[in-house]
Amino acid sequence: MAETSQTNGPIDMPEDKAAILELPLEQRDDIIVCEGVHKWFGDFCAVRDVSMRVKRGEVVVIFGPSGSGKSTFIRMINRLEEHQQGRIVVDGIEMTNDVRNLDAIRREVGMVFQQFNLFPHMTAINNIMLAPQRVRHLPREEAQKSAQQLLERVGIPEQADKYPAELSGGQQQRVAIARALAMQPQIMLFDEPTSALDPEMIKEVLDVMRELAASGMTMLCVTHEMGFAREVADRMAFFDEGALVELGPPTQIFNNPQEERTQLFLDQIL
Amino acid sequence: MSAVTAPAMDRPPPPPPMTVGTLGWLRQNLFSSWVNSLVTVVLAVVVGWAVIGLISWVIVTADWLVITSRVQLYLVGLYPQVDAWRPQVAVLLISALLGVSWRSWGGTARGFAVGLSAVAVIVGVIPHGLQPLNRILVLAIPVAVGVGYFLAAGFFAGRPRRIVGAAFLAVFVGLLIIRGIEGVPGLEPVNTNDVGGLLLNLLLALFGIAASMPIGIALALGRQSNLPVVKWACVAFIEIIRGVPLITLLFMSRHILPLTFPENIKIDTLYITGITIMLFSSAYMAENVRGGMAAVAPGQTEAARALGLRGWQTTLLITLPQGLRNIIPAIVGQFISLFKDTSLVFIIGMLDLVEMGRVTIQSNLEFVDNGREVYLFIAVVFWIFCFSMSYVSRRIERALGVGKR
Numbered sequence: 001m002a003e004t005s006q007t008n009g010p011i012d013m014p015e016d017k018a019a020i021l022e023l024p025l026e027q028r029d030d031i032i033v034c035e036g037v038h039k040w041f042g043d044f045c046a047v048r049d050v051s052m053r054v055k056r057g058e059v060v061v062i063f064g065p066s067g068s069g070k071s072t073f074i075r076m077i078n079r080l081e082e083h084q085q086g087r088i089v090v091d092g093i094e095m096t097n098d099v100r101n102l103d104a105i106r107r108e109v110g111m112v113f114q115q116f117n118l119f120p121h122m123t124a125i126n127n128i129m130l131a132p133q134r135v136r137h138l139p140r141e142e143a144q145k146s147a148q149q150l151l152e153r154v155g156i157p158e159q160a161d162k163y164p165a166e167l168s169g170g171q172q173q174r175v176a177i178a179r180a181l182a183m184q185p186q187i188m189l190f191d192e193p194t195s196a197l198d199p200e201m202i203k204e205v206l207d208v209m210r211e212l213a214a215s216g217m218t219m220l221c222v223t224h225e226m227g228f229a230r231e232v233a234d235r236m237a238f239f240d241e242g243a244l245v246e247l248g249p250p251t252q253i254f255n256n257p258q259e260e261r262t263q264l265f266l267d268q269i270l
Numbered sequence: 271m272s273a274v275t276a277p278a279m280d281r282p283p284p285p286p287p288m289t290v291g292t293l294g295w296l297r298q299n300l301f302s303s304w305v306n307s308l309v310t311v312v313l314a315v316v317v318g319w320a321v322i323g324l325i326s327w328v329i330v331t332a333d334w335l336v337i338t339s340r341v342q343l344y345l346v347g348l349y350p351q352v353d354a355w356r357p358q359v360a361v362l363l364i365s366a367l368l369g370v371s372w373r374s375w376g377g378t379a380r381g382f383a384v385g386l387s388a389v390a391v392i393v394g395v396i397p398h399g400l401q402p403l404n405r406i407l408v409l410a411i412p413v414a415v416g417v418g419y420f421l422a423a424g425f426f427a428g429r430p431r432r433i434v435g436a437a438f439l440a441v442f443v444g445l446l447i448i449r450g451i452e453g454v455p456g457l458e459p460v461n462t463n464d465v466g467g468l469l470l471n472l473l474l475a476l477f478g479i480a481a482s483m484p485i486g487i488a489l490a491l492g493r494q495s496n497l498p499v500v501k502w503a504c505v506a507f508i509e510i511i512r513g514v515p516l517i518t519l520l521f522m523s524r525h526i527l528p529l530t531f532p533e534n535i536k537i538d539t540l541y542i543t544g545i546t547i548m549l550f551s552s553a554y555m556a557e558n559v560r561g562g563m564a565a566v567a568p569g570q571t572e573a574a575r576a577l578g579l580r581g582w583q584t585t586l587l588i589t590l591p592q593g594l595r596n597i598i599p600a601i602v603g604q605f606i607s608l609f610k611d612t613s614l615v616f617i618i619g620m621l622d623l624v625e626m627g628r629v630t631i632q633s634n635l636e637f638v639d640n641g642r643e644v645y646l647f648i649a650v651v652f653w654i655f656c657f658s659m660s661y662v663s664r665r666i667e668r669a670l671g672v673g674k675r
Binding site: 078080107109113115117119120130131135176179180183 | 567570572573574575576577578579583587588592595
């Protein structure tokens with residue numbers, strides 16, 4: 001428990017989030033702490049012994065071959081998958097079966113999916129307003145106002161009253177980002193956000209993500225957009241066969257990878 | 271080359287001749303080869319001969335006295351003659367609702383409203399054995415449609431909730447007037463055993479349709495419950511009801527269930543039958559709903575959970591609405607089949623429309639040869655209702671298609 005209080009950081013951190021983000025990365029608190037995390041599907045070990053600490057405001061790009069456990073790993077951070085061994089602490093809240101902890105963590109963590117997963121029976125703005133109204137119990141007018149602001153932030157204010165099926169893939173994904181942001185999360189998880197998009201739409205989504213990173217959002221992105229990673233990521237994590245093989249800044253990963261498997265994978269995709 | 275291709279880029283080239291328009295359609299669908307042309311001609315002759323034969327029978331040969339002299343029996347059964355205005359008032363309420371729908375949503379509702387009014391005017395002015403009061407109430411149908419239409423412009427304008435509320439109220443009031451209220455002069459309760467004909471089919475179908483939605487949804491959700499008792503109770507109910515023919519259930523409810531009641535309690539057959547049909551329909555509805563919800567993409571639930579919605583919120587706001595939309599055709603199919611199944615109540619001695627027809631033929635010597643007229647009439651009545659449901663469902667599907675994935 002002594003260690004928990006240490007990782008809980010905020011106690012001796014400045015109260016103001018903006019003030020924390022003024023500090024250099026290494027002096028900030030750990031917003032995500034994973035220690036010896038394991039996950040099995042039946043007999044298959046999808047994630048093995050992953051330990052990682054993410055600083056507040058840090059952008060970590062996670063990459064690796066398909067089936068390497070990277071999606072499963074970030075899905076454990078808001079418990080769409082349950083970890084079976086090890087511990088996960090999100091913003092000082094331990095991930096347990098306790099419903100209150102789970103609710104608190106889900107409020108802190110927003111998620112964006114490969115297939116967007118917008119609710120097809122609601123307009124774009126209603127997709128965004130749903131959770132603030134139902135989970136945070138914001139009054140309708142307030143939810144609507146902030147939803148409209150979010151749509152402006154992702155660059156499609158004029159699409160508010162369209163249904164998802166009437167939007168392009170890139171627009172849908174931007175609505176999905178706005179929907180996640182509406183809960184004012186501390187952390188955003190991106191699970192291959194551009195993999196289902198046509199090439200000309202990838203940029204518009206990456207631009208939104210760039211802006212988000214610049215605003216100081218803590219982000220975990222599973223993506224193979226290496227240009228984005230080189231430019232935006234503070235650190236990159238290479239997963240293979242369920243294990244975290246290498247973790248380091250983009251300069252190290254691209255120019256001087258410490259592991260042979262990292263080098264081999266990068267040779268294949270670059 | 272470029273001189274030729276440049277205009278082509280401005281305006282796309284026209285399709286080859288004889289592939290579009292009426293001629294193109296005929297050619298592609300009816301005369302695409304000499305075999306198909308032959309089949310088309312032969313079938314056209316056969317169908318034309320049959321249609322001409324049917325029409326001439328309907329107009330010339332058939333004796334419709336068996337229908338026109340007994341209209342009330344077919345429509346309301348043995349419901350007392352002096353109270354026949356009560357179902358008619360219920361029809362007026364429905365007509366007014368139709369007028370509201372016409373003004374509010376147009377299209378489909380307008381067709382139904384105009385059609386109903388036209389039929390009412392024709393029936394109202396044809397001289398036959400209609401009592402003056404009943405004739406006036408028939409002729410009041412277009413008026414009721416008009417009243418609804420103008421109410422929709424004012425009281426209901428842009429207020430869908432009021433319309434839904436008024437619809438529920440109208441159905442409730444209509445049922446109350448048909449059944450009667452204790453102690454109100456002129457509205458003495460009728461003997462429910464006298465309710466028959468089309469009114470009986472409609473009432474039973476209405477019970478079944480209205481109750482099977484909520485009960486079916488509750489059963490479907492219960493079946494997915496984490497509580498073993500709830501889950502297994504729902505599974506047992508659904509599987510037992512679905513495993514038994516409706517006729518058997520009707521027999522059991524009529525002849526076996528009353529044995530379990532205390533002797534001094536007697537529940538009307540109409541109610542017992544209505545409840546039986548409700549339960550029967552609910553079990554099928556439950557499986558439809560479950561199927562529809564299972565077809566909702568798992569990503570929907572994940573997105574809802576990631577946003578922090580609770581399990582019941584996810585079900586009510588995300589999976590259930592999408593699941594129900596998935597199964598509109600199946601729901602309407604079930605309603606149509608339920609409406610037709612209500613004619614099975616003859617098995618426990620109730621006089622529905624079909625049974626009323628059979629009884630009319632068999633108990634009147636003068637009508638003994640008029641079976642064809644009676645059953646054609648009954649078939650047309652059933653078809654009008656079933657086709658209307660089917661048509662409305664397709665319109666609803668198209669209207670809801672906006673938000674489709």
